[in-house]
Amino acid sequence: MGLANCSECGKVYVENAARVCPECYRRQEDDAEKVVEYLRDIDKATLEEIHQATGVKHKIILRLLRSGRIMGSAISYPCETCGTLIDEGRLCDKCSKNILDQIHTDDQHEKHEPQNSQRQRSRMYGKVLGDK
């Protein structure tokens, strides 16, 4: 067990599984309690609504969501790219599709590249030869 800086408050603490100092850990547990408690009486809330109602930081709520402490279906949070409210994954449908399109386009580009650059190279080569 070594010493580490708390990722929340920066204080030095004896390393643990939670990766934050005991003080912050306790606070995070309290926050988690509050959020879970709040969601118990409600079907669906946005990240902002939960934040307003409980005072818990967005970052902490998202962490709870990703760690499975709170159900994803109970909460809407903004897409990491455009801010549209979503309730699963990290990006909205549109942004995930954009990224897929991007990858797809890159793929095709990749496939055509060798042919193009080969053609270009021989053209350049021919020019160089012609110049001499």
Ligand SMILES: [Zn+2]
């Ligand atoms: Zn701390």
Ligand SMILES: [Zn+2]
């Ligand atoms: Zn988006």
